[in-house]
Amino acid sequence: MTKHKHKTAETASVTANAANEVVKPAPVPEGETASPAQAPESAAAVSSAEAAQKEASDLKDKLLRAMAETENTRRRFQKEIEDTRKYAVSNFAKEMLIVADNFRRALEAIPKEKGDDETLKHLVMGVEATERQLLATFERFGIKKIDPLGQIFDPNYHRVMMEMEDTDQPAGTVVQVIQAGYMIQDRLLREALVAVAKAGPSVTTHKVDTEA
Numbered sequence: 001m002t003k004h005k006h007k008t009a010e011t012a013s014v015t016a017n018a019a020n021e022v023v024k025p026a027p028v029p030e031g032e033t034a035s036p037a038q039a040p041e042s043a044a045a046v047s048s049a050e051a052a053q054k055e056a057s058d059l060k061d062k063l064l065r066a067m068a069e070t071e072n073t074r075r076r077f078q079k080e081i082e083d084t085r086k087y088a089v090s091n092f093a094k095e096m097l098i099v100a101d102n103f104r105r106a107l108e109a110i111p112k113e114k115g116d117d118e119t120l121k122h123l124v125m126g127v128e129a130t131e132r133q134l135l136a137t138f139e140r141f142g143i144k145k146i147d148p149l150g151q152i153f154d155p156n157y158h159r160v161m162m163e164m165e166d167t168d169q170p171a172g173t174v175v176q177v178i179q180a181g182y183m184i185q186d187r188l189l190r191e192a193l194v195a196v197a198k199a200g201p202s203v204t205t206h207k208v209d210t211e212a
Helices: 002-020 039-087 090-109 118-140
Strands: 143-146 158-164 174-179 181-184 187-190 192-197
Touching (some): 090 118, 090 181, 090 187, 158 174
Parallel strands (some): 158 192
Antiparallel strands (some): 143 181, 174 192
């Protein structure tokens, strides 16, 4: 009876020890796929890396766009500065053209035969010198006179005030300049008023900037 009780106690002790032991998972052999419990962690890492790469790509694209816009703004600003420098005197120049016109009219009104009148001769010399100085000042600011006499009429630079017959010139040729025209840099400041030989074929012309 005593022997049976001792055996029963030993069996109960072994069973209790077995129940208290923690079963550890077996390690994953090299080269084999991780267990389902490890898969979510790996997928999350991959997703995070892809998100970071996309964010970096978006930032690079925004930076390139900002740089391009900055360069375009710089170029527009530079062109505005150049246009201002070139054409800022346009309105003033148009008023000064009237002065140049008056000098020319005064010279054309003087009789070609001045005789021995020294006073008149000196007056003419003074007016001519002043006109030359005024035109030289114009040129320093990029303002040049248009003298189309003998040229084919061009509506971009000339305005026809009359047509003349029997001029011995091809049709459409400028035979008289009523009022000189002027350019400022590459823009038309004032068109020339002209008379042309009557009738004739149309003339091919080229468009120019007239927004001075």
